[in-house]
Amino acid sequence: MRSPLIIGNWKLNGNSLILDTLVNELNKKLFSIKKCQIAIAPPIVYLDRISKSISNNIKLCAQNVDINLSGAFTGDISAEMLKDIGVKYIIVGHSERRLYHREDNNYIAQKYAVIKSLGLTPVLCIGETSIENINGKTKEVCKLQIDTILDCQGITAFKNAVIAYEPVWAIGTGKSATPLQIQSVHKFIRNYIAQQDIDIADELIIQYGGSINITNAATIIIQPDVDGFLVGAASLNPTVFSNVIKIVETSKNLIKNKN
Ligand code: PGA
DSSP states (O other): OOOEEEEEESOOOOHHHHHHHHHHHHHSSSOOOOOSSEEOOGGGGGGGHHHHHHTTTEEEESSOSSSSSSSSSSOOOOHHHHHTTTTEEEEEEEHHHHHSSSHHHHHHHHHHHHHHHOOEEEEEEEOOOOOHTTTTOOOHHHHHHHHHHHHOOOOGGGOOEEEEEGGGGGTTHHHOOHHHHHHHHHHHHHHHHHTTTTHHHHOOOEEEEESSOTTTTTHTTTSOOOEEEESSGGGGGGHHHHHHHHHHHHHHHHHHHOO
């Protein structure tokens, strides 16, 4: 049985004072959450500091990693270092890195492989641009982004992994995809993985990301193949972020009790 996972992606925001306050608030507001996995992804420079003050039920996620484990790679940070300071999840393939850092599917697959090799959990972001959406290419794009990993690492690469479906046009725009659009893509992803391994597909956490907030979280999370959220802007407000998590916990519980 999949338990929902909500990750707050803080992107390039905050400073020690702001983020310490945010962490304190989250510790207070989220202590009673038992049925969801929660993680936060602060800017890398604050990960170690936050690892010392965060409650046990909130895990650490990194926003990025290098493909190398050590050596002459000025400015880079390795998966081993992230593991060393207690990181559990690493975001890979986020559309902002694809766009601003020209990361392509092959490079993303190399990062993914390094994360897996250390026993950490990759959060693989996939999703179509607005033009691809208009041209009806959503599923084709998602399939290609998954295929690059499947082709070189095989289906077992998706065991203990997370896929975040994030339509690029929905990120930071205030315009999320509709619950039915999201369910259709998530079901497509799960079925595609299931063609190779039903158990891995059953266990695979598929998050949605893109303008999640307290007004749209409930209708999206009740979709059967939505297993949580990757939350950007809304995760910087501790009240909003913890309410999104509470909505997830309550809604998924109601569904479970009904079945
Ligand atoms: P958003 O960002 O919630 O601000 O749209 C989501 C993401 O980039 O992961």
